[in-house]
Amino acid sequence: MECNMMIKGCTILTMDRGRIIKRGLIAINNERIEYVGREEEAGDIKAERIIDGHGKVAMPGLINCHTHIAMTLFRGIAEDQEVNRWLRETIWPLEAKLDPLDVYFGSLLGCLEMIKSGTTCFCDMYLYGESVVRAAERSGLRAVIAPGIIEAGDRRIGEKMLAESVRISEKYRCYAGGRITTRLGPHAVYTCSLDLLKKVRDNASSLKVGVHIHLAESKEAAIRVREERGISEVSILDEAGLLDSNLLAAHCIHLSREEIGILAERDVKVVYNPVSNMKLASGIPRIKEMLDLGVTVGLGTDGPASNNALDMFETMKTAALLQKIYYKDPKVLPARKVLEMATIDGAKALGLEDITGSIEAGKKADIILVDMRKPHLTPVHNVYASLVYSARGCDVDTTIVNGEILMENREVKRLREDEVIEKAEKTALNLILR
Amino acid sequence: MECNMMIKGCTILTMDRGRIIKRGLIAINNERIEYVGREEEAGDIKAERIIDGHGKVAMPGLINCHTHIAMTLFRGIAEDQEVNRWLRETIWPLEAKLDPLDVYFGSLLGCLEMIKSGTTCFCDMYLYGESVVRAAERSGLRAVIAPGIIEAGDRRIGEKMLAESVRISEKYRCYAGGRITTRLGPHAVYTCSLDLLKKVRDNASSLKVGVHIHLAESKEAAIRVREERGISEVSILDEAGLLDSNLLAAHCIHLSREEIGILAERDVKVVYNPVSNMKLASGIPRIKEMLDLGVTVGLGTDGPASNNALDMFETMKTAALLQKIYYKDPKVLPARKVLEMATIDGAKALGLEDITGSIEAGKKADIILVDMRKPHLTPVHNVYASLVYSARGCDVDTTIVNGEILMENREVKRLREDEVIEKAEKTALNLILR
Numbered sequence: 102m103e104c105n106m107m108i109k110g111c112t113i114l115t116m117d118r119g120r121i122i123k124r125g126l127i128a129i130n131n132e133r134i135e136y137v138g139r140e141e142e143a144g145d146i147k148a149e150r151i152i153d154g155h156g157k158v159a160m161p162g163l164i165n166c167h168t169h170i171a172m173t174l175f176r177g178i179a180e181d182q183e184v185n186r187w188l189r190e191t192i193w194p195l196e197a198k199l200d201p202l203d204v205y206f207g208s209l210l211g212c213l214e215m216i217k218s219g220t221t222c223f224c225d226m227y228l229y230g231e232s233v234v235r236a237a238e239r240s241g242l243r244a245v246i247a248p249g250i251i252e253a254g255d256r257r258i259g260e261k262m263l264a265e266s267v268r269i270s271e272k273y274r275c276y277a278g279g280r281i282t283t284r285l286g287p288h289a290v291y292t293c294s295l296d297l298l299k300k301v302r303d304n305a306s307s308l309k310v311g312v313h314i315h316l317a318e319s320k321e322a323a324i325r326v327r328e329e330r331g332i333s334e335v336s337i338l339d340e341a342g343l344l345d346s347n348l349l350a351a352h353c354i355h356l357s358r359e360e361i362g363i364l365a366e367r368d369v370k371v372v373y374n375p376v377s378n379m380k381l382a383s384g385i386p387r388i389k390e391m392l393d394l395g396v397t398v399g400l401g402t403d404g405p406a407s408n409n410a411l412d413m414f415e416t417m418k419t420a421a422l423l424q425k426i427y428y429k430d431p432k433v434l435p436a437r438k439v440l441e442m443a444t445i446d447g448a449k450a451l452g453l454e455d456i457t458g459s460i461e462a463g464k465k466a467d468i469i470l471v472d473m474r475k476p477h478l479t480p481v482h483n484v485y486a487s488l489v490y491s492a493r494g495c496d497v498d499t500t501i502v503n504g505e506i507l508m509e510n511r512e513v514k515r516l517r518e519d520e521v522i523e524k525a526e527k528t529a530l531n532l533i534l535r
Numbered sequence: 536m537e538c539n540m541m542i543k544g545c546t547i548l549t550m551d552r553g554r555i556i557k558r559g560l561i562a563i564n565n566e567r568i569e570y571v572g573r574e575e576e577a578g579d580i581k582a583e584r585i586i587d588g589h590g591k592v593a594m595p596g597l598i599n600c601h602t603h604i605a606m607t608l609f610r611g612i613a614e615d616q617e618v619n620r621w622l623r624e625t626i627w628p629l630e631a632k633l634d635p636l637d638v639y640f641g642s643l644l645g646c647l648e649m650i651k652s653g654t655t656c657f658c659d660m661y662l663y664g665e666s667v668v669r670a671a672e673r674s675g676l677r678a679v680i681a682p683g684i685i686e687a688g689d690r691r692i693g694e695k696m697l698a699e700s701v702r703i704s705e706k707y708r709c710y711a712g713g714r715i716t717t718r719l720g721p722h723a724v725y726t727c728s729l730d731l732l733k734k735v736r737d738n739a740s741s742l743k744v745g746v747h748i749h750l751a752e753s754k755e756a757a758i759r760v761r762e763e764r765g766i767s768e769v770s771i772l773d774e775a776g777l778l779d780s781n782l783l784a785a786h787c788i789h790l791s792r793e794e795i796g797i798l799a800e801r802d803v804k805v806v807y808n809p810v811s812n813m814k815l816a817s818g819i820p821r822i823k824e825m826l827d828l829g830v831t832v833g834l835g836t837d838g839p840a841s842n843n844a845l846d847m848f849e850t851m852k853t854a855a856l857l858q859k860i861y862y863k864d865p866k867v868l869p870a871r872k873v874l875e876m877a878t879i880d881g882a883k884a885l886g887l888e889d890i891t892g893s894i895e896a897g898k899k900a901d902i903i904l905v906d907m908r909k910p911h912l913t914p915v916h917n918v919y920a921s922l923v924y925s926a927r928g929c930d931v932d933t934t935i936v937n938g939e940i941l942m943e944n945r946e947v948k949r950l951r952e953d954e955v956i957e958k959a960e961k962t963a964l965n966l967i968l969r
Binding site for chain 1: 607608609610611612614615616617618621644647648651652810812813814815816818819842843844845846849853855856857859860862863864865866867868869870908909910911913914915916917919920921924925927928929930952953955956959960963964967
């Protein structure tokens with residue numbers, strides 16, 4: 102067999118039904134994985150390029166199912182504040198000043214951070230979706246872009262944002278050779294009317310794209326919705342016809358047992374954002390119960406303004422720890438399940454499980470190498486535990502997306518790191534002074 | 536002024552009453568800080584060696600107030616288990632097999648990990664305290680070693696361990712030029728009799744060393760103590776005469792409001808170990824209330840078997856996040872206070888505030904440089920927030936302890952990194968096979 106690239110000598114965590122391969126070999130041709138197995142059983146494979154994987158773990162790239170990457174610009178800008186004040190006094194006024202170029206540079210910084218911490222695919226909801234598309238395209242990352250739609254009491258604004266979200270979703274729904282896809286992004290039930298949500302459903306259905314929304318993140322908003330409209334957020338989504346397997350719902354904190362049951366029944370996909378949920382004191386979603394009912398749960402960092410990082414390794418560890426302390430049971434959410442959530446389950450949540458999320462022949466080559474020759478990764482008694490509880494984003498040595506090396510030995514290839522940092526710094530400063 | 540070393544051009548986070556210096560200069564002579572201030576106001580200082588601090592933050596080295604560093608050997612060995620089972624089936628049988636050399640190599644790995652993640656001082660409680668002393672001495676770190684004392688129902692064992700703890704504490708109470716000091720380390724109230732605790736107090740008092748103990752970590756143990764002895768853990772410590780400013784109590788989770796009040800009144804020092812508390816599902820200590828009452832609270836990682844890292848940057852972030860979610864208030868435990876806990880308050884907890892914990896002329900030079908030219912540290916709107924919520928141990932570029940550079944540009948000086956990793960790996964493997 103002839104191929105473009107070969108990774109040799111690594112331990113492979115395939116995330117394909119628990120298969121771990123020691124002294125493994127991965128052959129990649131063009132964008133796809135051609136072979137995964139033991140080196141000694143690989144037969145005669147010729148590759149233009151050989152990556153030495155000794156002392157490293159190869160695993161599927163991490164999938165960040167919910168973020169707003171351009172918010173890198175606001176990282177650390179208003180800390181340790183009450184959430185409404187944070188939004189009203191700082192975030193929203195700054196967002197009102199944003200232009201498409203700001204979002205582009207902020208997004209590019211987010212992409213750079215993700216490449217450097219082992220994320221190969223992300224789902225983003227934000228303003229100026231086209232700028233996020235451009236940044237994702239430029240960076241080489243796999244992305245699902247959901248241009249945000251907020252009505253907030255003004256029907257005309259809602260219609261306008263819907264039209265823009267539909268336009269972008271249509272234009273980029275299979276873009277950059279399929280590396281970039283789209284969803285419609287209604288912000289939340291409490292910021293969109295039932296009428297608008299129904300239009301979102303109709304458009305998503307005719308475009309054949311999914312929908313991404315915030316659900317039950319804020320207790321206050323959940324109570325307000327119930328008071329003002331007489332029914333819960335979940336019931337409104339149901340009435341809008343959105344409660345199905347194409348819905349990706351971020352947070353899902355303030356839900357009743359029955360509502361969790363409904364999400365499970367309708368195969369709604371959930372994103373768990375433990376760091377942001379803790380930092381904003383939003384509450385703790387009952388992930389264990391969701392998993393017990395068979396809900397597909399992916400992991401997200403949420404935006405870097407409420408995290409303040411895009412490091413999915415940190416998110417994995419916090420995801421496990423927060424469920425353990427909530428259920429007062431250290432057995433809850435074991436390391437292997439967390440790794441599944443960050444890879445194959447994340448791919449399922451985004452409807453991309455045939456393309457990414459595991460290292461299997463036939464899938465696209467979205468692979469990271471973690472360098473295990475570090476004091477904090479010594480010894481390795483259990484590779485799942487090492488990766489979830491001890492590893493950090495900076496231990497990622499090589500990041501490959503769609504068969505292309507985006508970082509090797511921590512050197513970023515496509516993007517010029519200094520330039521991206523400098524542009525984002527200037528953009529953030531300018532935004533404050535503007 | 537002539538001095539050995541000078542750090543120029545950095546932002547200095549002194550942790551001395553909130554003083555932040557831009558374009559700062561630190562002059563170090565022998566072990567001590569001679570000058571801290573603005574570069575342009577420094578006057579004529581000559582140094583044998585100049586460290587370029589541009590793009591970096593200089594801050595006091597982090598202080599890990601509670602750990603068991605030799606447990607690096609058990610990192611990841613028995614994960615996601617019920618705590619009693621974890622201890623009884625895995626940790627205790629392995630500890631029974633440990634010898635002094637194992638503890639030395641495990642401790643050395645822990646020291647290496649701390650140097651690489653910006654910790655300059657740690658307080659350790661473990662078996663074979665002399666091995667931990669040797670590792671600390673070799674590594675160059677500042678350390679407070681509390682050789683562990685466990686009676687667990689056998690008076691003779693208790694006496695023997697007390698004698699050994701006293702012997703080591705006496706021998707090393709001002710060791711390696713004062714870089715290493717000691718404490719007595721009774722494990723916990725539920726594993727030591729009142730009689731033994733009284734002897735600990737008498738010995739600590741005549742040796743003029745402090746005492747380090749686990750307090751109210753396990754709810755089950757707290758209940759058992761109350762059932763068996765009729766009074767609470769705090770009351771027993773009081774009866775033993777240990778409730779004073781020389782007591783460093785780790786965890787302090789399952790305490791009543793009154794008991795927290797007593798700790799405050801007696802100036803008992805508390806160590807908050809958020810990552811371990813979450814991972815073992817031990818519970819959440821009410822740190823906000825302790826701080827409101829004026830308790831000195833330091834931060835700890837706890838042992839790497841229940842964390843599974845010694846990264847104090849991670850511990851800072853988790854410390855803040857866990858209090859925010861517990862009190863349902865994002866304002867609780869702001870970034871600056873967390874940084875104080877990890878530096879100057881930690882020094883106070885260990886009784887070392889005249890020596891370390893801030894960058895001030897006259898103190899020992901325990902300083903780290905954090906390289907801020909990273910995507911996840913861009914932009915810097917608030918340096919406290921950047922360090923607590925976005926930085927990780929691997930962003931530490933240079934680690935200086937007692938005026939000696941232990942790591943520069945991430946290259947470790949005194950220890951040979953590969954050798955330390957290899958020895959520890961072999962030791963861990965051998966321990967399992969033995």
